[in-house]
Amino acid sequence: MEHQQPHVVVHPLPVQGHIKPLLCLAQLLSEAGLYVSFVITHHTHxxxxxxxxxxxxxxxxxxxxxxDGLPDDHPRCLNFDFxxxxxxKTKPFFKDLLLSLDTKSEKGLSPPVTCVINDGYLSYPLExxxxxxxxxxxxxxxxxxxxxxxxxxxxxxxxGHVPFSDNNMNLEINGIAGLEGILRRKNLPPACMMKEVTSPLFKQCLDESLAMNRASGLIINTFDDLEVQCLPHVANKFCKVYSIGPLHAFLNSKIGNQSQLIASHASLWKAEQSCIAWLDSQTLKSVVYVSFGTLAKRSVSQLLEFSHGLVNSGHPFxxxxxxDVVLDEERENAMPEELQKGVKENGCIVDWAPQEEVLAHKxxxxxxxxxxxxxxxxxxxxRIPLICWPYTSDQNINADLVSxxxxxxxxxxxxxxxxxxxxxxxxxxxxxEEFQNSIDKIAKCGLDGIGHGGSSNQNLEFLVEDIKKIKSLE
Structure with missing residues (x-):
């Protein structure tokens, strides 16, 4: 084995929306010739x-x-307690794993670890x-x-904007460079909803979030033209920033016909391919695709209103x-009979869909x-226009960015x-036509970015070279 090969340890937060982009990045780094260890918990694996x-x-x-040091029956919900x-509890096991990788390298089974790429939501790998x-x-x-x-x-x-003086979550906040026109109270991180900003819990949340700028650099799944107003301000907080997105499209451009196969490997949910056959029977650009992700929760009454709204729109869906989309306390009533009305003629309901393949369908x-x-x-x-119904966290500010x-x-x-x-x-x-023209333009910028000489392509090359420089200095 060539021991001068850089060895990158990649460690995601164990949820769908974080595993997929980091796995895409891991594959891109692997394709660039780096040795990559994708470190995940047994529960996720x-x-x-x-x-x-x-x-x-x-x-x-x-x-x-x-x-991860947690019992098998631990709910592993993304809350403060988790x-x-x-x-x-996970930190010592992660340390032991890194040390075991060094032991493997001493035996000639792998190169020594060069660096770690860590999900910014996790603080223990940095420590x-x-x-x-x-x-x-x-x-x-x-x-x-x-x-x-x-x-x-x-x-x-x-x-004096935080903590909030009242419950108006739509109140716009001005004066933050890079966030002009898109910063509302509800767009702030969940910790800002706390009433006591002097509490130890608030301080811990803030300190751990801001600690990420101690890293050697920031890798972010975006592209320059998409977030042109805020990326320069983010760059001021880190010694280096590598904007290398959209990672899924970047990976697809590298592996071609294998893209749909590879995308399925990043899923914690088994997709129902029958929906593709149903889409094949629909006319061009007629279908509304509806998905609220893996973490968003909705009430049964909200789902029923959506059912009526979809059917009444006249568009197949x-x-x-x-x-898990249904609120925990209403789980037993997840699929009432009324929800099925109109679906047989107008739409198709599945537990999970191969999203990239669905969005690419004509x-x-x-x-x-x-x-x-x-x-x-x-x-x-x-190039599919969006209707945004955000639930929490970054989804609110994403919706303002989109709209x-x-x-x-x-x-x-x-x-x-x-x-x-x-x-x-x-x-x-x-x-x-208005939305289609706008999204066509920004999609072209994204394609240009991952193409030869594009900003995301160059930033990935910079990242690979910077990792190789770490290896050469050892």
Missing amino acids: KRLENLSALTAQFPNLHFEPFS FIDIKT VAEELRIPLFTFIAHSACFLLTYYSIPKLIEE LWVIHP AVGGFVTHCGWNSTLESIMA KVLRIGVELEGCDRQTIESTIRALMDGRK
């Missing part, structure tokens, strides 16, 4: 399918499962890397705009309703989405059947 086929496609990519648990004196790059799976909101919190506290003309960053990027690159800055879609202003129907009609009929 057993849910990913066909990883052997993925390593066959990318022989430099290796999966290293390890314990992040406190993994900080204390372990600093302790072991291993360079670390931080990866952000959400938008640059949302990242900038974190770094704006100290100023917002100083100016493909709707993803997996069991029958799809619009996407109703929670506006997670992966879904937003996938919709842009497929107010890029003008490639609209935000749903209410969850009643009349509003849903009229919003779908506006996207699919009334303002169709």
